[in-house]
Amino acid sequence: MKIHNFSAGPSILPKEVIHQAAEAVKELDNSGLSLIEISHRSSAFISIMDEACALALKLTGLENKGYKSIFVQGGASLQFLMTAYNFLNRKAGYINTGTWSEKAIKEAKLFGEVQELASSKEANYNFIPKGYKIPNDLDYLHLTSNNTIFGTQIKKIPETKVPLVADMSSDIFSRKFDYSKFDCFYAGAQKNMGPAGTTLVIIKEEILNKISNTVPSMLSYKIQAEKDSMFNTPPVFAVYTSMLNMRWVESKGGIEKLGEHNMHKAKLLYGEIDRNSKFVGFTAKEDRSDMNATFNLVNQSDTEAFDGLCNAAGISGLKGHRSVGGYRASMYNALPIESVDVLVECMKSLEKNK
Amino acid sequence: MKIHNFSAGPSILPKEVIHQAAEAVKELDNSGLSLIEISHRSSAFISIMDEACALALKLTGLENKGYKSIFVQGGASLQFLMTAYNFLNRKAGYINTGTWSEKAIKEAKLFGEVQELASSKEANYNFIPKGYKIPNDLDYLHLTSNNTIFGTQIKKIPETKVPLVADMSSDIFSRKFDYSKFDCFYAGAQKNMGPAGTTLVIIKEEILNKISNTVPSMLSYKIQAEKDSMFNTPPVFAVYTSMLNMRWVESKGGIEKLGEHNMHKAKLLYGEIDRNSKFVGFTAKEDRSDMNATFNLVNQSDTEAFDGLCNAAGISGLKGHRSVGGYRASMYNALPIESVDVLVECMKSLEKNK
Numbered sequence: 111m112k113i114h115n116f117s118a119g120p121s122i123l124p125k126e127v128i129h130q131a132a133e134a135v136k137e138l139d140n141s142g143l144s145l146i147e148i149s150h151r152s153s154a155f156i157s158i159m160d161e162a163c164a165l166a167l168k169l170t171g172l173e174n175k176g177y178k179s180i181f182v183q184g185g186a187s188l189q190f191l192m193t194a195y196n197f198l199n200r201k202a203g204y205i206n207t208g209t210w211s212e213k214a215i216k217e218a219k220l221f222g223e224v225q226e227l228a229s230s231k232e233a234n235y236n237f238i239p240k241g242y243k244i245p246n247d248l249d250y251l252h253l254t255s256n257n258t259i260f261g262t263q264i265k266k267i268p269e270t271k272v273p274l275v276a277d278m279s280s281d282i283f284s285r286k287f288d289y290s291k292f293d294c295f296y297a298g299a300q301k302n303m304g305p306a307g308t309t310l311v312i313i314k315e316e317i318l319n320k321i322s323n324t325v326p327s328m329l330s331y332k333i334q335a336e337k338d339s340m341f342n343t344p345p346v347f348a349v350y351t352s353m354l355n356m357r358w359v360e361s362k363g364g365i366e367k368l369g370e371h372n373m374h375k376a377k378l379l380y381g382e383i384d385r386n387s388k389f390v391g392f393t394a395k396e397d398r399s400d401m402n403a404t405f406n407l408v409n410q411s412d413t414e415a416f417d418g419l420c421n422a423a424g425i426s427g428l429k430g431h432r433s434v435g436g437y438r439a440s441m442y443n444a445l446p447i448e449s450v451d452v453l454v455e456c457m458k459s460l461e462k463n464k
Numbered sequence: 465m466k467i468h469n470f471s472a473g474p475s476i477l478p479k480e481v482i483h484q485a486a487e488a489v490k491e492l493d494n495s496g497l498s499l500i501e502i503s504h505r506s507s508a509f510i511s512i513m514d515e516a517c518a519l520a521l522k523l524t525g526l527e528n529k530g531y532k533s534i535f536v537q538g539g540a541s542l543q544f545l546m547t548a549y550n551f552l553n554r555k556a557g558y559i560n561t562g563t564w565s566e567k568a569i570k571e572a573k574l575f576g577e578v579q580e581l582a583s584s585k586e587a588n589y590n591f592i593p594k595g596y597k598i599p600n601d602l603d604y605l606h607l608t609s610n611n612t613i614f615g616t617q618i619k620k621i622p623e624t625k626v627p628l629v630a631d632m633s634s635d636i637f638s639r640k641f642d643y644s645k646f647d648c649f650y651a652g653a654q655k656n657m658g659p660a661g662t663t664l665v666i667i668k669e670e671i672l673n674k675i676s677n678t679v680p681s682m683l684s685y686k687i688q689a690e691k692d693s694m695f696n697t698p699p700v701f702a703v704y705t706s707m708l709n710m711r712w713v714e715s716k717g718g719i720e721k722l723g724e725h726n727m728h729k730a731k732l733l734y735g736e737i738d739r740n741s742k743f744v745g746f747t748a749k750e751d752r753s754d755m756n757a758t759f760n761l762v763n764q765s766d767t768e769a770f771d772g773l774c775n776a777a778g779i780s781g782l783k784g785h786r787s788v789g790g791y792r793a794s795m796y797n798a799l800p801i802e803s804v805d806v807l808v809e810c811m812k813s814l815e816k817n818k
């Protein structure tokens with residue numbers, strides 16, 4: 111049976127990327143060796159890393175615009191402390207839009223003063239705060255562009271002169287976005303970029319050169335950038351597969367084209383959530399994420415019937431996060447519209463059958 | 465042509481492990497999904513992580529002996545700062561046996577007083593210092609059990625009441641060793657454990673419970689241990705492949721059997737280095753590493769001839785590190801004795817032909 115993979119992450123990747131990654135584990139480009147048993151200092155791997163770094167800038171429209179891209183380990187969770195360790199001297203501002211923002215705030219507090227400028231915590235994060243004041247004396251303002259757990263997404267980047275830092279783990283490469291407004295943004299690979307195990311960081315050279323904090327080598331953006339992501343052995347497989355996936359994004363017309371496709375998928379599902387009397391959406395409509403749609407049954411007594419329909423249709427990974435309950439459909443770049451169609455059909459069947 | 469892979473790391477892994485890893489990237493256990501697109505919270509992945517953690521303790525003989533094993537990201541380089549961040553309150557002792565020890569010392573200095581108790585730096589690290597005094601008031605003593613670059617290995621664990629911490633990146637699972645003498649040891653995967661991208665840390669619960677330093681979540685041994693290596697998304701592929709490789713180690717009779725095999729390979733190569741008039745070893749004989757043999761030509765004018773013989777025989781990754789020059793043959797667990805035979809034949813041919 112074909113599986114429709116709505117997992118929130120690690121999540122669906124394009125079939126051809128998975129196939130090529132598996133082949134490279136067997137043997138890399140007729141070299142007689144596996145991708146995972148060659149030196150990271152070999153010309154073969156250096157060109158993989160170079161291509162990955164170049165593609166990340168190209169896809170985000172930041173090529174030749176004074177930015178540096180690096181691949182590190184540790185996921186967004188390590189970035190929560192690295193951003194603060196590197197950039198926080200006196201005071202930073204954070205917008206609290208969910209669990210990941212909370213975690214970023216917690217880590218940053220170890221390194222300096224943190225101002226929570228706005229929060230939707232009281233509403234269980236079902237909307238994106240707007241209209242908050244941004245002090246001019248912040249070292250930076252930190253945002254979470256998409257909230258995987260709650261299903262909200264920042265649609266409009268706040269206007270400010272303060273450097274903008276963002277966690278884009280769950281929506282990087284997924285929509286047309288003015289990445290040049292950010293001074294530093296990062297993304298754990300395991301949603302729209304590749305397999306778990308590497309993290310992309312893109313940083314403006316201007317802010318990179320200004321870092322004056324004393325930071326341990328592995329946590330230093332300066333050192334990681336100077337060493338071209340090779341301060342120590344990089345996570346070879348995760349970088350290679352991310353590179354393959356970025357090639358795929360480019361081949362599909364880049365983030366603008368994929369963004370249209372993603373919007374189309376989201377419209378289809380949210381349309382059904384709003385139309386169908388059996389379902390209710392979790393978040394404010396204007397803040398709905400194109401990546402993660404959170405919704406619930408109006409009557410919990412329909413749970414068994416709906417889960418049965420989904421299982422029979424091959425739908426996987428639809429369970430909502432425990433902080434929200436209900437359902438979450440993650441519709442990352444690689445999810446085909448056919449999978450959304452199948453989910454919508456299950457929702458329609460539930461309404462019809464009862 | 466068959467390649468004989470003497471790379472220092474990332475390095476050779478057993479053919480069957482590479483094959484199984486590639487298959488799992490295609491599809492994990494008939495699940496209809498790739499290993500890299502399933503949730504790390506799925507029962508399938510949790511049992512992979514549990515098995516990896518259990519195997520690490522079993523292979524090192526530390527099962528049910530009050531130790532905890534965790535898999536983290538960042539390589540040994542992140543452990544250089546994590547060990548100090550977690551354990552260093554007042555003063556730590558370090559034995560400087562090479563580049564990796566130096567790097568560990570550099571990072572530790574950010575967190576407290578560091579005493580370099582012994583060093584072989586003046587001799588370009590061609591031996592392991594012995595007979596040094598270990599003060600009783602150290603928070604811990606840090607060792608590098610095997611020096612990949614210089615080709616030396618600690619054969620006798622120093623006697624002390626001070627907690628012992630060790631970087632075992634390049635010789636874990638490679639020899640019979642009393643791991644219970646250590647309070648904490650760690651190893652980047654990419655030599656004897658698996659592909660680059662994960663790091664094993666084994667830590668005594670007694671010392672774990674005593675940690676009082678305030679440490680950021682991702683760098684906290686306590687948190688990583690409490691969360692069973694799942695504080696955030698783990699590097700799924702690297703953990704899975706390491707687990708496969710640990711299964712392979714077990715199937716080969718465990719580290720005792722592999723240790724005998726490794727000693728046999730090392731004896732063969734060092735025997736030829738000592739016998740052959742064209743070659744000279746780099747390190748003190750008693751400190752020679754069974755994992756990485758460093759040697760050089762007596763006459764540099766033979767370089768082209770020897771490199772030609774090696775290339776023709778399919779030998780790969782034999783170039784010495786720039787800090788030592790000459791050659792380095794890394795003979796990790798998965799390197800078959802046939803590859804050492806081929807190298808020895810090349811050395812003999814050089815002597816015969818000239």
